[in-house]
Amino acid sequence: MKNNVIYILTFFATWAMAASCQKDFLEVKPTDKVSQEFLLADSTLFEAFVTNRYLGVRLQDKEDIPGFGRGFTWAMWSSLSDECIYNNDDNTWLIVRGQLAPENLGIAGTVWGRSYRSIRECNYALANISKVPFSEGHRKMLAAELRFIRAYRYFDLLTNYGGAILMGDKVYNLGDDLSDPALFARSTIKQTVDYILAELSAAAPDLPAANSDSWKLGRATNGAALALKARMALYAASPLYNAGTWAAAAAAAKAVMDLNRYSLHTGGYANLFLTPESNEIIFERLYTKNASHFPLEIASAPNGYGAWGGNTPLQNLVDDYETTSGKSITDPTSGYNPQDPYSNRDPRLAASILYNTANYRGRAVETFTPGGRDSKDGNENWNTSKTGYYTRKFQNDAYPINNPWDVAGFQPWIYMRFAEVLLNYAEAQNEAVGPDATVYDAVNRIRQRQGVGMPPLPAGLSQAEMRARIRNERRVELAFEEHRFYDVRRWKIADVTENVPAYGIDVVKNGNTFTYTRKVALTGRLFQTKHYWLPIPRAEIQASNNKITQNEGY
Template sequence: MKTIQYIIGCLVLCVVSMTSCKKNFLTVPATDRIDNSSILSDTSLFEAYVINRYIGVKLQDKEDDDTGFGRGFQWAFWSSLTDESIYNNNDNTWVIQQGQLAPNNLGDAGTIWARSYRSIRECNYALSIINGLPLSAGHKNKLIGELKFIRAFRYQDLIRNYGGVVLMGDKVTELTDNLQDPSLFNRATIAQSITYASSELDDAASRLPVDNGTSWALGRATKGAALALKSRLLLYAASPLYNAGTWQAAAAAAKAVMDLGKYSLFQGGYGQLFLTPDNNEIIFERLFYPVTAAHLPIELDNGPNSYGGYGGNVPLQNMVDAYQMNNGKSITDPASGYDSQNPYVNRDPRFYATILYNGAPYRNNIVQVFLPGGKDSNQGPNPQNASKTGYYLKKFANDAYSITSSNEAGAQPWIYFRYAEILLNYAEAQNEAVGPDASVYQAINAIRQRTSVNMPTLSGLSQNDMRTAIRNERQIELAFEEHRFYDVRRWQIASQTENVPAYGIAVGINSASPSGYSYTSKIALTGRAFLSQHYWLPIPLAEIQASNGQLKQNPGYTN
């Protein structure tokens, strides 16, 4: 009996996935899978198959059972592989922070290759049978658009982590495929990979609706989602690490999303943006059912220890120092008014919506990381969960939810694309293409001037100064949203940002200080390091071995 199964395992094929592709020798039909004949004849089952391509499966420890396109709210964020945060209890993140990446040890980044190619095969299978299904032409067209978008998203994840990748086209790999078929292992160039994914997104955008109406489920792909993904891809392509596209093309791709006229910046408060599903800034999101334990509650995973939280992804001082004063000046500017012994006053309002610091108001109390005796320090309850950096994460958390109850997770969305990213994409690409013209200022100042932020507008900058300003704006506006890891690499500045120690803050009581406390820098995680080969992840050793050495490893790694 042929069955449609998840293909777990190595390689771009299911060739090496022997444990998940064993034949069923029982005569009784299996109840944990769907027979091919059912999906080939039942359009509702096929629709469910397409919807389930928006999620993935657990491939290693500390992943959710349905991981989606990214980590989302589950355990360690991608930010904890950067200078934004560290994961308090490691969970396979420190190997990357400490520069120990190897083909046989990718830590928290170990499942991207397998998950992406598995999803690509699943999309290819659906595309191979869809024309034989009794669906209306219009609905079939939309489903093809969705599948092409999902497939392109997976290619994006491969490209931004490994560089040039194996392009499978519409091939549906099988166990019987010839291991010597070169098309299964030949990696395309970065330019070829991006060109392919971009053309697929153009096709998807032509098929997808602008709006998700009542008959077209929220959380599924739209024209805007396809164009937003293309905007990100072409921005990466033009960047120094990729050197595979033009800034003009990247600016045009972002402008295409802007010209839809559908999206705008959310004006209901920066922090509230991440708690409000389907608001006008969100282009593509993952939605969760409220009051379920479908994924780990962000409040529990990241909350301060005295409140019962695990103190998971804890912000670094490196990130805190990137926030400007509310007068628009960097804290390193002598005219900024910054006081290192009263460091949290008059900062960019997005700081207060993102990071919990000593003295921050929180759940009808205040955060106390000071020593001796601070309840959120390692002298408070549950000291094993006390922040190693002196900070806790506030962004994404809903204070209306219980921290200690795992049955109150899920109402807030996880946002993959939002309009602020598109404006930042446009500002960066246009500045690189022609310099800081009026449209660049308009894009970046709209973000800085959104309601509840109201940071001073930028003006009179050189191209180089605008480049610096845009990079800082991306760091602040998109903090903890899985951008920083890729931004510092594509700009080729990771050798500076990731070789800086992982700093935290030690807080003591000092009645003579204007804040009542003393603040001293400390190293929160020792051994932080970045090598030149780390601009790309290594392809997992298991994939190289399964190809009999035909799959080419990234430079700098020894198989």
């Protein structure tokens, strides 16, 4: 089947409402904007407007054309968690060091503004779609698509800031009376959750089951709406939100599973992230030539290959990959050898992280000193990883590292995939009724997927033991996919995980042997209770004439 891929539409990147004015010889119509009159009269143009709502505007430096979340770019969202650090900072360290403030949110500073801009655009389209010459069936699908996009934007607002300002279907314009404080009143978390769930429930029946010639790749299907609903329901039941039930979250995930439309990728775990039409992928973004994102290969590969280091994994994450025995490396019976630390480990480690001696592009990675080509003794040592690791996941070795512009960076960014749905179900079902057979089955399907082949979970786990195994499975299966930042917050364990030092590894070569020593790669990691939510940018509060309520602690 075809899957959801977001193509960047370059022919309709901006629009504006045309104001009436006296026509004279000085009037010049801008060539980069489309008037409301033309937009509503041309069904092709209006549909392009709808599909472009999957994208956002670039609002700060080092930010490609964004979609939902951050995706592929210089610093990935994983570098704000205990998965990675971004080697050259780029406004990430202030967040992991607990220094973010309403005046400076670093790379997290654009979520609020971009989300509400997109919500207004969706509301405008919904308010005017009846004026556009579509068949009634197609009009219903487009309206459902807009409601899906709008719900996703509210999901971003909720997961970053808590209760959102719900705009309904209202379209506000310049000159409108905005003096009513109710316009800026934030809803509760539960009200926001209920709104998102209701919107996705309403959108799903009118969305197509799959992409087709008439419903192009990159657009929401009913599977995408149901998968986002399942994620929302899982978050809602989690301790931070406390706005739903685990039983409802399990049922929402089971609804996606019962579609019998998605399955785990059979071409190997690493290849999944290079394969845009895998049946595992429920919703994704694909980049096209001349509209590519910043190529991950040059951004995050080792300095010895001419790359820039970029998003460098932490020892904290590496330690959580089990051995092939299915046991934690802290278990003395696991077979783990700290001086041969990467042998006999979960295959997803090698598929996700480049470590000393890992095979990459025809040679072994050399993070050791002295003399390692991917160490501080190697090429362009200012790009050397501070952690001793480099990112492997998502990289396509067919793409060049040197001079990759417009010929690399076309791998998909996956928003939702079937493995996440299985893990969502397992977590919710375990919390609702305990570790029954369906919980084991969901987790073991992922552990034993082709290209991974980890042992099944041991029988007889308690609910708490199963909870720990599911959380660790999410950690390694979904690494770098923008889940960890939100998972540790919704579980309310970020005050523990984000206050552990950012560890790396020092590798020293002596003859033919290596010595591995843990180190602190970035000092000052700090998480406080207020950091469970981002602060609302000060500029947004000031623009409301101080009517928007700031999050507690800021």
